[in-house]
Amino acid sequence: xxxxxxxxxxxxxxxxxxxxxxxxxxxxxxARVKEKAVAEDLVQLTFVAAWETMDRFAxxxxxxxxLFAILKHKLADHYRRVYREGKPVSGIDLSNDEExxxxxxxxxxxxxxxxxADAAAFDDE
Numbered sequence: 001x002x003x004x005x006x007x008x009x010x011x012x013x014x015x016x017x018x019x020x021x022x023x024x025x026x027x028x029x030x031a032r033v034k035e036k037a038v039a040e041d042l043v044q045l046t047f048v049a050a051w052e053t054m055d056r057f058a059x060x061x062x063x064x065x066x067l068f069a070i071l072k073h074k075l076a077d078h079y080r081r082v083y084r085e086g087k088p089v090s091g092i093d094l095s096n097d098e099e100x101x102x103x104x105x106x107x108x109x110x111x112x113x114x115x116x117a118d119a120a121a122f123d124d125e
Contacts, residue, residue: 014051017063022047024064025071032075042078046071 003011025046029039049070050057057066105111 010054014054017050017067018047021064021067025067028068029071029075033078038078042071042074045074049074 022043025043026039029042030036033039033042046067050067057063061069
């Protein structure tokens, strides 16, 4: 079964969008998530969503603007999921960040070597 001219045109248009905008979308996503693989997944999800809803693209904005809007929603979904699952976004283990006596004494002053060079200026406040 061959594809209709409309389906072929849709595929060509979409292929043009992928070629034209992947690098910019990936750069944008990479600046907002710490892992390259996550950024790549978010861009792929953006294109999947765009393909599935391409018939609703009215052309009121450029395809680039539309794709970036989809990516921003995918990023928001990603961070909502990360927040719900309680994963650290920075990749830094903060499990003992609040360890008693690690940086401050019980009276709120810096402990030993953790004190900044000018910490004494703040001790009298």
